[in-house]
Amino acid sequence: MMVGSVYISFSTQPSRGPWTVTLQPHIYSQFLEFCGDRDLRKCQAQLLGFESFADMSMQTKMAGSVQEVHSMINSLLKRAKSAQQKELELLEDFAAERGFGGSLKSWDVPYWKRKQQRTIYSYDEEELREYFPLPQVLSGLFTLCENLFGLTIMPQPDVDTWHPDVQYYHILEGGKDTPIAGFYLDPYERAEEKLFVRDDSGWMVALRNKTSLMNTNPLAALVFNFPQPLYGKPSLLPFRDVLLLFRKFGHALQHLLTKTSYAEVSGSSNVEWDAVEVCSHFMTHWLYEPSTLANISSHYESGKPLPDDIVDKLCKVRQHLAGYDLCQELYLSALDLELHTTKEFWLDIVRRLLPQYSSFPLETIDSHPCAFLPIFTGQWGAAYYCHLWARIIAADAFSAFREVDRRNSTEISEIGRRYYWLNLYWRQSSSLFRNKLGGVWGGILLSVEVALRVSHSSLMISDRMKPSGSMVQGVTIDWTADDRDDRGLNLGHVY
Structure with a gap:
């Protein structure tokens, strides 16, 4: 019997299965010669009693239904589409002023986006990295965790590691001497040992879950490809690596700070897929706070903090073409759901959806769904929207700190401890998280602030903590087209 992409056999003989079919060319090319079923995922869903694969996927998501996801997408699109149009008009004017003839195409945007960004928010990225030596960034990050969550993070130089570059840390809580968790930090690139991916060369590896039965604390490894210290200089991080460090450390905190007694549901285990990135995005919001940037920055020679004008530019640059970027994410989320819901040919789906989200027409040579690898080769089938959903919840959680x-x-520490207790300490699934909401979180965490500024007046009335269409009625867009130094939509916290 075949379910999804897995052949299931009741025999224990290796030659008779079960076998997992991957998308490596030498495997799937031969598999296709013998497979007569074109709708494997739909077949899997219907065997389990669901109308479509997307409906089945929602059973393990906070959203709960495809309709709720569409409601969120449509509500955000109303605000983002007009912002995208204005941004692209300004970008085309910018390109024309520099000798570009004709209308912009979608493939022109990355080039002119970079040029416009450097013109508006001019700073030297090589000089910028001199303000982010790794030891200072780590010190500021650990201090932030102490101020927010009452944690003390201490290096343990006597612990054996797999490489001299690797450092082990204990996490202590509330001034106690007994560690509650530990993690390894393997920060530097080693070309012969580590995979390098330009935009995501960092990983959080959960090595051990917490369990009361075995009396074990959670353990994790943070692995990066940061530049090696050379010529007497410490490792100097480009800002994208600082951002990566904060994101992966946030993911590690969700695994390490759990107090759930059972390994199967502790840390990130059993957390809905559209909530698993919440802690990562929550920590990146703190990175863009001027006070945090001041604490993690120090020129490696002079010791001076990052200049105020650069801090201001770093906070503003994330707004650049944010409406355009958000429309792209909304389109891909909608496309993913449609591909896993309807029987339409993929090209017909694209022709129907793309004009709703994009200011560019579909080119005859464009077959981008064929390269939409995350939903076909990864775990994001009927779940690509999860990236946006997690950002909504993270931005909303962070907005609680803006109220004080x-x-x-x-006050900051009190809210930080409450976030720690609700979302890290006891969290094992969003149902528990929802049931324990109250006080400041009952009025703030249930509202939405995503990519746009959203009022806190609309609270969810269902039993799920879900960003529905009615929750973005208070959206306001700050557009400063007359300000040459800040031509962007204030999309708040989408990055």
């Missing part, structure tokens, strides 16, 4: 005076460390 940033100079009041006591």
Whole structure:
């Protein structure tokens, strides 16, 4: 019997299965010669009683239904589409002023986006990295965790590791001497040992879950490809690597700070797929706080902090063409759901959807769904929207800190401890998280602030913490077209 992409056999003989069919060319090319079923995922869903693969996928998601996801997508699109149009008009004017003739095409955008970004937010990226030596960035990150969550992160130089570059850390809580978790940090590139991916060369590896039965603490490894210290200089991080460090460390915190007693549901285990990135995005919001940037930056020679004008530019540059970027994400999310819901030919789906999200027409040579690898070769089939959903919840959680005076460390710590207790300490699934909401989180965490500024007045009335269409009625867009130094939609927290 065949279910999905897996042949299931009741025999234990290796020659008779079960076998997993991957998308490596030498495997799937021969598989296709013998496979007569064109709808494997739909077949799998219907065997389990669901109308489509997308409906089956929603059973393990916070969203709960395809309709809820469409509601979120459509609500955001109303605001993002007009912003995208204005951004592209300004980009085309910018290109024309520099000798570009004709209308922009979609493949022109990356080039002119980079040029416009460097013109508006001019700073030298090589000089910028001199302000982010790795030891200073780690010190500032650990201090942030201490201020927010009451954690102390201590290096343990006597612990054996797999390489001299690797450092082991204990995590202590509330001034106690007994560690509650530990992690390895393997920061530097080693070309002969590590995979390098330009845009995502960092990984959080969960090595051990917490379990009360075996009395074991959670353990993780953070592996990166940061530049090696050379010529007496420390490792100097480009800002994209600083961002990567904060994201992966946020993911590690979700695994390490759990107090759930059972390994099967502790940390990131058993967390809905559209919530698993919440902690990662939550930490990146703190990175863009001026106080955080001041704490993690220090020129490796002079010791001076990052200049205020550069801090301001780093906070603004994430807004550049944010409406365009958001429309792209919304389109891919909608395309993924349609491909896993309807029987339409993929080209007909693209022709129907693309005009709703893009300001560019579909080119005759464009077959981009064929290269939409995450939904075919990864775990994002009927789940690509999860990236946006997690950002919504993370932005909303961070907005709680915007409700208080940033100079009041006591209030900031109280909200940080509450976030720790609700989303890290006891979290094993979103149902538990929802049931424990109350107080400041009952009024703030249930509203939405995603890519756009959203009021806190609309609360969800269902039993799920889900960003539905009615929740973005308070969206406002700050557009400063007359300000040459800040030509962008204030999309808040989408990056």
